[in-house]
Amino acid sequence: MTKGIPRIPDHAPRTINLLDLSGQYRKLRDEINQSIMEVLESGAYIMGPQVRQFEQHLEEFLGVRHAIGVASGSDALLLSLHALGIGTGDRVIVPTFTFFATASAVSRLGATPVFVDINPDTYNMDLNQVEDLLIKDAKIKAIIPVHIFGLPVDMQHLMSLAVRHNLYVVEDACQAINADIATAGTDFITSDRREINEPADSRSSSSDKALTQKAGTIGHTGCFSFFPSKNLGGYGDGGAIVTNSDEIAEKIRILRVHGSNPKYYHSIIGYNSRLDTVQAAILDIKLKYLQEWTDKRRNIAMMYNGAFQDAGLVEAIKTPEILEGHVFHQYVIEADQRDRLAQHLKDSGIGTAIYYPLPLHLQQCFADLGCHVGDLPVSEQACNRVLALPIDPELTREQIHYIVNTIRKFFA
Numbered sequence: 001m002t003k004g005i006p007r008i009p010d011h012a013p014r015t016i017n018l019l020d021l022s023g024q025y026r027k028l029r030d031e032i033n034q035s036i037m038e039v040l041e042s043g044a045y046i047m048g049p050q051v052r053q054f055e056q057h058l059e060e061f062l063g064v065r066h067a068i069g070v071a072s073g074s075d076a077l078l079l080s081l082h083a084l085g086i087g088t089g090d091r092v093i094v095p096t097f098t099f100f101a102t103a104s105a106v107s108r109l110g111a112t113p114v115f116v117d118i119n120p121d122t123y124n125m126d127l128n129q130v131e132d133l134l135i136k137d138a139k140i141k142a143i144i145p146v147h148i149f150g151l152p153v154d155m156q157h158l159m160s161l162a163v164r165h166n167l168y169v170v171e172d173a174c175q176a177i178n179a180d181i182a183t184a185g186t187d188f189i190t191s192d193r194r195e196i197n198e199p200a201d202s203r204s205s206s207s208d209k210a211l212t213q214k215a216g217t218i219g220h221t222g223c224f225s226f227f228p229s230k231n232l233g234g235y236g237d238g239g240a241i242v243t244n245s246d247e248i249a250e251k252i253r254i255l256r257v258h259g260s261n262p263k264y265y266h267s268i269i270g271y272n273s274r275l276d277t278v279q280a281a282i283l284d285i286k287l288k289y290l291q292e293w294t295d296k297r298r299n300i301a302m303m304y305n306g307a308f309q310d311a312g313l314v315e316a317i318k319t320p321e322i323l324e325g326h327v328f329h330q331y332v333i334e335a336d337q338r339d340r341l342a343q344h345l346k347d348s349g350i351g352t353a354i355y356y357p358l359p360l361h362l363q364q365c366f367a368d369l370g371c372h373v374g375d376l377p378v379s380e381q382a383c384n385r386v387l388a389l390p391i392d393p394e395l396t397r398e399q400i401h402y403i404v405n406t407i408r409k410f411f412a
Helices: 021-027 029-042 049-062 071-085 100-107 127-136 156-166 246-255 277-287 289-311 338-347 365-369 377-383 397-411
Strands: 068-070 092-097 110-118 138-145 168-172 181-184 211-212 221-225 241-245 331-335 386-389
Touching: 021 029, 029 277, 049 068, 049 277, 049 377, 068 071, 068 246, 071 100, 071 168, 071 221, 071 241, 071 246, 092 100, 092 127, 092 246, 100 110, 100 338, 110 127, 110 277, 110 365, 127 156, 138 156, 156 168, 241 246, 289 331, 289 397, 331 338, 338 386, 338 397
Parallel strands: 092 110, 092 138, 138 168, 168 221
Antiparallel strands: 068 241, 181 211, 221 241, 331 386
């Protein structure tokens, strides 16, 4: 028997899903049901008091001045860019290895996404490539760093580039709520009109600046998704935008209600993008458990890495590093014969997913940008090799070893 791997039955006692959402609900059933009933009985289904209550609790949790609930993480990106004045003729840097919404928000406003490759170890955007682009392209007005799979981008490096080139920064933290970013108390202030405010919890004096900030709180805005599978997920679509700018926050609050302020008086054309009261009430309950779930996800990632090491799979499987601040929205490995391995795991009752099978620069809808196979090779290779394994916070050590042992049998 392989060292470190206990004797595991050939068949899992039950299917191991990528994420057990119904199991999480059962644990919180009484609290969740009560919060929903309070909304239903109140009749305040749109912009009820629970929305502002959740926003305030999110502000406190993240250490940010403003949190604004919106209809989805996709809308969070769209409204952020709109509030910052991004539009026709502007160019915005985005990673090609990310969910579609990151780039579609740019295109929907008439701007052009400029795709960059990724670091092969972190899957985050390659900041050296970003720097090269900024030197060559004066039309770039903004950048959207994506904290992919819950691992923060090197924001100190990125913000230094943003300050130097006078860029807007919209953090796509849809997968990274509660991720920590080391900042050493640095203030990020541009020389022109684009001021990046200090975090809400570090404005008193230079001597007590926070050494870390939460993902999403460093750029001009940060965007979060509350899609059910996210680390903080509702029971439908939902999202939020956070910012330390009073001016940007006010623009976003107007944009989310058709551009009206006051009601029925429209200064701009906006959107119907409000966080439902029921979802806000649910998220407010779940927010209390987020730190506990985050700790469990990190522990699970460490158990996976240890089990792969003990199983002698470190040559066959590329595992993620347990880096500071990573909240493991997904636990993603790389492997040859990825598709066959995924089928093998499925046949063994183990859920997996591929994030992402095709990079954005090769998507048909972006064909007019003139990108070709081979332009961003690191992302293209990753799309052929990545596989997400179950990362439910309640995953047991036995289940982890069953998954790893099943993978070992595939390569054996």
